[in-house]
Amino acid sequence: MKKIVPLLILTLIFVSSCNKKNTRNLAKNSTPPKAEKKPVNLEKHGDIRVDDYFWMNERDHPEVIDYLERENDYYNKLTEHTREFQTELFEEMKGRIKEDDASVPFKRNGYWYYTRYETGKGYPLYCRKKDSLDNSEIILFDNNEMAEGQAYFNQAGYSISEDNKIAAFGVDLVSRRKYTIQFKNLETGELLKEKIENTTGRAVWANDNKTVYYTRKDEETLRSNQIFKHILGTSPEEDTLVFQENDETFNTFVYKTKSRKFIVIGSSSTLTSEYQFTTAENGDSDFTMLQKRERGLEYSVAHYGEDFYVLTNKDNATNFKLMKTSETATGKENWTEVIPHRDDVLLEDVDIFKDFLVVSERTNGLNKIRITRWDGTVDYYLPFDNETYTAYTGTNVDFDTEILRYGYNALNTPSSVIDFNMVTKEKEVKKEQEVLGGKFKKENYIMERIWATARDGVKVPVSIIYHKDTKKNGKAPLLQYAYGSYGSTIDPSFSSIRLSLLDRGFIYAIAHVRGGEYLGRQWYEDGKLLKKKNTFTDFIDVSKHLIENEYTSEKHLYASGGSAGGLLMGSVINMAPELYNGVIAAVPFVDVVTTMLDDSIPLTTGEYDEWGNPNVKEYYEYMKSYSPYDNAFAKAYPNIFVTTGYHDSQVQYWEPAKWVAKLREHNTSKNKILFYCDMDAGHGGASGRFEALKEIAKDYAFLLDLENIDK
Structure with missing residues (x-):
């Protein structure tokens, strides 16, 4: 018997080798389409x-x-x-992939939100828990059920009303990045009747829990060119056109500031930016121009307290600088410098907290995360010890916190999600990517x-x-x-x-x-x-x-x-x-x-x-x-x-x-x-x-x- 088994194995190897040679020969004889x-x-x-x-x-x-x-x-x-x-x-x-995996939860407006996967399933489940992670799980969306019978499925995330009762979400079933926005009652699990077609899939809630802003695409070019306002419970045909971007070299988008105080409409091209804003309290106020577009002037805005913080290339700041301006006087002539332009440092992004400003920079190709107190008493960088890593700030939705969440990985180091105490400088690794096998x-x-x-x-x-x-x-x-x-x-x-x-x-x-x-x-x-x-x-x-x-x-x-x-x-x-x-x-x-x-x-x-x-x-x-x-x-x-x-x-x-x-x-x-x-x-x-x-x-x-x- 011991002699038969090796002989059988050799036979199988020979047959497999012959099959590979045959398929190679067939391939050689195949003629490419003309x-x-x-x-x-x-x-x-x-x-x-x-x-x-x-x-x-x-x-x-x-x-x-x-x-x-x-x-x-x-x-x-x-x-x-x-x-x-x-x-x-x-x-x-x-x-190598952990199939029953989950993201690190983050807290927003009384709920902990996270995404998880189940073994053997290819799509995520979006979930939340009220108040404590020890409480029972609420499944907001099971993409595995939603994708059944579809050749292609993609959900463009979701956004929750301020009273936590309604979720707006976008779905693409074709892979043309044309999303249909729908609404789900999170208390009953029912889908609302209205469907908004041909959008980017993202909706932004006003604070009145009934008004949402969204971006619609041009039917032919798929350019994001219109911002509409929708009132929950009404027909999308009745939606109000709030802004139309007529310049074909620009796209438009809408978002809410981290402070939840303003709804912001942005327009951007490769070289030029423009923003306008309105109060997020209700959907009745007109939008105010922050700074009109000027060719070559790029800027982006965040909000804190009574000021807008402006990341901009104004005055030939090739690598960008940070400025601020009052809510009531937003034109560029009112902008004052917070972080000056530096020839050797690219200023990429900012995260604003109650006591801290966190700046994402790039020096000689390497990511840097700089932490400063608003009062100027603290200013330091997170330490990283090699030249082939990636570091970035993560989901930081709270203002009044000492904790910065950031991510880190390197070419040979799996990803980690880290909570860093900006006062004590202690860090807690919330999750490390598992490589199975x-x-x-x-x-x-x-x-x-x-x-x-x-x-x-x-x-x-x-x-x-x-x-x-x-x-x-x-x-x-x-x-x-x-x-x-x-x-x-x-x-x-x-x-x-x-x-x-x-x-x-x-x-x-x-x-x-x-x-x-x-x-x-x-x-x-x-x-x-x-x-x-x-x-x-x-x-x-x-x-x-x-x-x-x-x-x-x-x-x-x-x-x-x-x-x-x-x-x-x-x-x-x-x-x-x-x-x-x-x-x-x-x-x-x-x-x-x-x-x-x-x-x-x-x-x-x-x-x-x-x-x-x-x-x-x-x-x-x-x-x-x-x-x-x-x-x-x-x-x-x-x-x-x-x-x-x-x-x-x-x-x-x-x-x-x-x-x-x-x-x-x-x-x-x-x-x-x-x-x-x-x-x-x-x-x-x-x-x-x-x-x-x-x-x-x-x-x-x-x-x-x-x-x-x-x-």
Whole structure:
């Protein structure tokens, strides 16, 4: 019997190996879909671009659906040999997550609020307890029940009336970020009749418990352009239009100040802000302008006592400064300085308490949390002891408290939620993220921050993590990630999911390229508009630095980015395809010129200050010089995996679909170009916390397969 068992195992291994070889052979014999060419001439400024695949822009056309389904079928055939491995990766990543998990409760208006998950379920339960955490639980929303029968489900949080009796909440069932607001009686559990369609999903209560303000979207562009007032118990058709944002480069939004004294309407574009306010006591008062918009003047407001606190770039304060002004005299001429502008410190946010001001700063790329007393007797920073961490203030709803709640994690350190006493300086860790499975030990992973020299001499920071057993000899596979747009900073944060790569010998690197704000506001300014190419060349120069210093080699270097980071991926493989063995581009913004010329597409007009307005010839020509779709010519492209969602409202599905067709047409290498379109998802991918892991398993299987790693 002892001899039979090993023989059986060997037989199973042989059969499995044969099956994998067979599926690989089938994949090799599979032919990628061929998109029909239907040339359309696109003319601007006397320049003609020929778009052979413009026909894909017609949503829901049978020919378009057929093409996307053929692409998905081709992807499935070429990856059939990794299907079992994808499942193993999914189970492995899921196995590290505590399924019966809950957030740290916070208290608001007499109730403790928290979110929890149950084992085996993919959606959260929103809950509360009255007065004490020892009291019985009240389930406000069970998203698992609400999502039953839906291909996609997302609840945009909720807001509670001041008397704690009614909850307003928004639901999206399509993944187009068009939410329907509904109301729930928390005493009876009944849903009220009224439904408000085509909103951002958020509602703001006046203090009278019957008036709510909400933001409605333009039906075609999905731009948030109107603020309405709704009276509970009335038809949404009777709602009052409070404010309309007519400038197509602006979006509008509404919120209540932490002091609960004011309702605030904000309007913002990339470069300019404007706020107006009214008392929150009832819904009858008119709004008062805080400071009229001036191009280039950015500001945001918080309220405390009898003053507004204004975070602003006024007077060329590139990294922002903090000012304050009386409720009764709010124009910029009345603003007085609280924290001055500093060239080397980016002022990111403030949290206001009765006795303390807490300031979130960034110095040399690192998060800092500064705590000061209003009377000036206390001024100190929370201590952090490495260069690859993320720290941020958390949910702090109370004014009259000495406790600051903040979060902390690092590339090798799971997230913690910490309550810090600003008087005694004692801290209490309220929760540490659990990494299940028994294998994770933070000391097994090495973190580094290095600096690569860009071609113009600028130093670009890179955050790196790898397993201690991984050798830096040029043979290790390395995944390099970046975003690099909108001033959005990718901080070096922990991921239990990423362990599936690190434990298989991968190095992971975040390139903090220009276009984000990692090194301050100027870092962003130097990676936008007519300086956008700095983002792409920074990424390439980081890649070269990693190769030169033997972190990896061209045969083992991989790149990844999504949305505007997908634009980065497209530009990088046009400019330096030889550096990478594989690239993952998720929901990639790659047809820049055509999209930015179409003001009917969501986000377009509001982003002229980010990318430029191509109706102006200078910006048109600059965009065209880097737009991935317009620059896909004959070259040896690396292996590429492109993903998108059919309902994506931010990067329309046709951009990656057209790009893949053109890449295949011009690719001179034998490397594979794969494309997968989730027909039920949008920009954020599949809904549910575990469904998202299946998407990541696809990505990881693509990378690991290229490294011939299958277990």
